[in-house]
Amino acid sequence: MSTPGDRGVVWLGSPSFPDAAREALKDTQLRANLARATSTIRDKRLAVASELDDWEELRTSAAAIKRRTARHLDHYLVQLEESVTAAGGTVHWASDAAEANRIVTDLVRATGEREVVKIKSMATQEIGLNEHLADAGITAYETDLAELIVQLGDDRPSHILVPAIHKNRTEIRDLFAAEMGHWGEPAPDGLGDEPAELAEAARRHLRQKFLTAKVAVSGANFAVADSGTVVVVESEGNGRMCLTLPQTLITVMGIEKVVPTWSDLEVFLQLLPRSSTGERMNPYTSTWTGTTDGDGPSAFHLVLLDNGRTDTLADTVGRQALACIRCSACLNVCPVFERTGGHAYGSVYPGPIGAVLTPQLVGVENAASLPFASTLCGACYDACPVKIDIPEVLAHLRAEVVEAERADRRAPTPEALAMKAAATVLDSPALLGAAQKAASLGGRALARRGRIGRLPGPLRGWSDTRDTPVPPAESFRTWWRKNRSQNEGER
C-alpha cells in the first residue's frame, strides 16, 4: 500500500496557496504575461468550440465514456494489457511513483544507455522521473519546447499545456543564450527574441539528441483497450521524432487514460485540441500499437501508473476528476490562476483541475489549502470538455478538509468555533435579531464618513482594499415587524 509520501505530485516544502499566491501577486510582469496569454487562448478556444453544432453533445458523450470506463476500469486495463502484449509490447503495473520510477530506471539501465529523450508528459512530471533518473546517473532531455525552457532554467512547470507560460520571450532568449552551451548546440550569437528564432535555436540544440538517442520516454493522452493502441497528441513534432527514432520506447500512463475503443477515441480527438490549444486539430497525432518489425522502436514498454488514482476512484463525488484529459481549458479561464500563476498551487497539476486532483492524489491533509483556492465562479465547469463539475468537487473536498481537521485536532480551530457560533445564531430568529442590533451598533461605532475602513484580525486582508458598508440602523425584520406584520404576533 503506497502512502501519499511515495506519490510525488506536490513539491515538498511548498507554502500554502494563500502564502504562495501573495508572493506571486507581487510579480506584475508575471500577471501581465498570464493575462495576455490566457485571454488569447480563451478567445481561440471559444471560436473553435462554437464552430461545432454538437459541442455540448460531444462534452456529454465524453463525460459518459469516461464515467463508464472508470466504472469498469479493471476490465479495460486488463484488456489493454492483453492487446499491448499481443502486439509485442510489455506492460508493467506501478502502484505509486516510487515503483514507476524504479521500473523505468531498470528498463533504461537494461539498455546500457545513459541518456533518454523525453516527450512532454504530465505522468512523468507527477512522479518526478527526471530527478529519479538523474540520481541513477541517467540524463533525461526534454524535447518539448516549453519543457526544454523549464529544464534549462532549472525551473518548475506552471501550466499543464504551456509549462513555461510564466516566462516571456525576452526571458527565454536570455535563458537560451546562457544555458544552451552546456550540452548540444549552443544558442547562436545575437539570438533575438522572435518566436521563430527561438524555435530554430531549440531545433538545432536538440537535433543531435534526436539522432543519437536510443531510448525515449513518453506519456500518453489515450490508450485504446481493444486494439492496444497508445496515442500522443502534440503540436511540435518533437514527440513524433522521439516515438519513431529510438530503439526503445517507454511510456508512463495514468490508468485513467484508457478508452475502450477507437470510436470512443474519436470523441476526445475532437474535444482535446479545441479545448487546449484552440485548434481544430493538433499538428501531430501519433498512434502506435506494440512494435512493428523494421518500423519504429523494436522494444515498447507501457507502465500503468496508479499513484492515488484508485483511491480517487473510490470517492463517488471526487472521482470525476479522473476524467480529465489535461487540456488546460480550466486553467485558461480561471480568474484565480490568471492572477497567481501555476507555481502557487505547489503541484505539477495547477489551476482548478489541480485544486481538485492534487488533494485527492496525495490526501487532503497534504494539500489542505487547494480546495479553497477558488471563488467557485464556475468558469472551469463551463469550459471543461469532459464536464467535470470542478466547483462541486471543490466544495466536497472543503468538507473533507474540515472533517480531517475536526478528527485531527483536540481543540477546534478559531474558524470552526466561529462557524459553530454562526450556525447557532443563524438557526434562531431571536438570536439573529440580537446579532443584527449588535452589528448595527458596532458597525456605526467603527464607521468614519459613512463607511468602515481598516479592520483588525482575520478581516485585515479584506479591509486592505475594501471599505465595508455601515449596517443600517434597522434590519429588515425589525422594519417588517413594526410596519407590516400587524397580524403576526410579536416574538
Next chain:
Amino acid sequence: MRVALFLTCFNDTMFPDTGRAVVTVLERLGHTVDFPLEQTCCGQMHYNTGYRPEAVPLVDRFARTFDGYDAVVTPSASCAGMIRDQHPVLARDHGSAALQRQVAEVVPRVHEFTEFLVDVLDVTDVGARFPHRVAYHPTCHSLRGLRLGDRPHRLLRAVKDIELVDLPTADACCGFGGTFAVKNAETSSAMLADKTRGVLDSGAEVLCAADNSCLMHIGGGLSRKDSTVRTMHLAEILAQDEGAGR
C-alpha cells in the same frame, strides 16, 4: 398565489432596502407578499466553507418556514443556487427521509427575483423609471449558476429613461467568493481591482446586480478608491417609481 419573500440573512442585516424594493415591485404588480419571521439563512457560507453538518439545521429551517407557499422569491442568485443545488444534497447526505421529502417539496417553488418576474409572472416592464447611466454585473451565480441569461437585461431595458452601458469583461468573477475574500484576500483584491477598473471604464453612475454580496465587494473597492459610482441591487432600480428617480 401565496408569495413569500426569502430575503436572506445577509440582506436582512445589511441591505433592508433590497427587501423593501422586492415588496414594492411585487405589490405594484398586484401581489401580496409575506415575510415569515422564522426565516434566517440558507446555509451557503457553511456549505461553501466545508461545514456541512452545521448547514443542515438551516436547510431544515428553510423547508419548514416556507412550507405551504406557492412561491418563495429571493433577491439573491447565490442563495437561490444554494437552495436549488445544495439543499437536496445536504438533505440526502445528512438529513432524515422526512427532510428529504420537505426539501423536494419546497425547492421547485423557490425563484430568484428576476426568474420570478420573467418566468412566473411573465412580466418585463414593472413600471419603473430610473433616469441614470447603469451597468449590470452578471454575478457568477446569476450567469453560470442559475443561468439567468438575459432576464435581468430585459427587465432593465424596460425601465423608463434608463441608460444601460456595457461593463467590460462583465462575465469575469469580481473575486468575492464568500470566505475566499478572507482566506485569499490578496488574490481576491487582484480580481477586484480589475473589476472596479471595468466599472469605472464603463462610465456608469450605478452598478447593479442580482446579488448584494458581490455588490458589497465591488462597492467596497469603489468606495476605497473614493469613486462616486453607486452600487444598487437590481430590485431597487425596478422599485423606482414613474417620475421618482433619485
